[in-house]
Amino acid sequence: MTVRPYAPEHADAVHRMRKLAFGTPRDDAWAAESDAWHGFVADVDGDTCGTLRIWAYRQFFGGRAVPAGGIATVAVDPHARGRGVAGALLDAALAGMREAGQPLSILFAATPPLYRGRGWEQVGSAERVQVPISVLAALPPGRAPVRRAVEADLPELHRLYLDLGSTVDGMLDRSEPAFEVSRIFELDIVDVVPGEDGVRGYVAASRHGANDLTVWDLVARDAEAALTLLGRLSSWAGMVEQVSLRLVDPVVYDLLLAMPRHLPRFVEPFMLRVVDLAAAVEARGWPDYLPDFTVDLEITDEHAPWNAGRHRLVHESGALRIEPGGTGVVRLQARALGPWFAGTATTDALRRAGLLEGVAPMLDAVTAAPRQLRIADTF
Structure with missing residues (x-):
């Protein structure tokens, strides 16, 4: 078995493996080199039969953003499974992340035993809660002004997100090259609460299906801004039955929203691996x-x-x-x-x-x- 860095000529083989493993459409981003990620492929008997991608992320711990490799798209051709291909790819990824200055690695595991065998362990989750419109409508009203976001707001929106993210261990800092902050405008709704000293809060959401509104971000500097944005979501009464909210900020979701405990929650655990202990300890707060x-x-x-x-x-x-x-x-x-x-x-x-x-x-x-x-x- 040979493991080597991904190159554009591997795009067709990678597309085939991703389609078989995940049922995903072709991703032409795999066909070009990128500063946002690097990848590996595995060959067995001259046949490319395994692949993975490593995103260039930074994850907050102790208020500092620590470089982290985000493992994704781990796929092995069905005929090559059980031959140690995925393990060999992960071993190469560990050495590659250390060389790239990524002392941590994170991933969402479809097969946790594979990753536990290589040193990853579950540490946290991405979590959503389905909130009925009636729960939002019962909140005290926030009366701050709201307007649609414009491109000139982008630096402040990212700053506002970083102010929150740096206080919640596990959050990514959404820095380039892995993130393009302007892509927020691909969503259906991006509204802000303006203030004298800049943006006080923002909500970013999209409409998915007839009875659901999905909120990707709800970030606020103060309680009035948060209640105003939550109140704007309640204005969807009669058009949707529920709002899907990310559980991130304990101020918004625990202290202000005070949700009933029986609401449905969707939890997607993630795993963490210390790639280089000395470098990770130095980088953390x-x-x-x-x-x-x-x-x-x-x-x-x-x-x-x-x-x-x-x-x-x-x-x-x-x-x-x-x-x-x-x-x-x-x-x-x-x-x-x-x-x-x-x-x-x-x-x-x-x-x-x-x-x-x-x-x-x-x-x-x-x-x-x-x-x-x-x-x-x-x-």
Whole structure:
């Protein structure tokens, strides 16, 4: 088996595999080189029979956007399945992401055991709730002015999104080249709440089907702007029965909307992998109020061997770093690194899952575990 970088001459083979695996139409974006992604293909006996794509993303942790490779379109020809093609592609992707300066990797898994076997683990979700119009109509009214967004608003809309995203671990920063912020105008509705100091909030939505309105973003700086935008959604009474909302901002969805608990929710989990532990720790934001401490680690990581071995996690003067050495008193499997880094699992939970041995309370303190991660974008 040979794994090599994707090239435009692989486009027809990739289209065939994507169609078989996902039933998707031809994607001509695969036919050209792009700064937004890079890919790999696998050949067995001279036949191209596997592929994957890695998007160039940045994901917020501790208020800082950490470069992350978004794994997508993992496909293997039916006749080649069961021969280790997908695993070989993922091994190549790990080395490729490290070389590209992407110390994290995220993905939405159709087959979680495949990715767990290579060190990814579930840490968060993209989540939607179906809200009846009657629930929105019962909210206190917001009375701020609303207007349709124009192209000149784009920088402020992205700034507003970043202000929110940087406070919600797991969110992507929607930076170029993987995102084109102007594509928001492909949606049916993009309305803003203007203010004296710039845009106070915006909603972006599209009409899907006779009885549904899908909201992709609802972002607001203050309660009045949020209630105004939610109130605008309630104006669809008589035209749609429900609104599909992303669950991202706890202020909007938990403190203002106060939704009934029985409303239908759609949850799509995502998985995280620490590709390069030292680089990931350096790039992440960490609390600056903790005392200085050290934790000696021993990491087992067969598929990213540069992470393996004994390391010392050092917190000094508000900064965290990884350096070689130490006694290895706390032992972690590769799958433990993602939930620990994200703060979604405590060391006790990782110990009960068989992914960690030893005791180190400061590993929990530095991530404020356990916490919930959200992501607004799927891929």
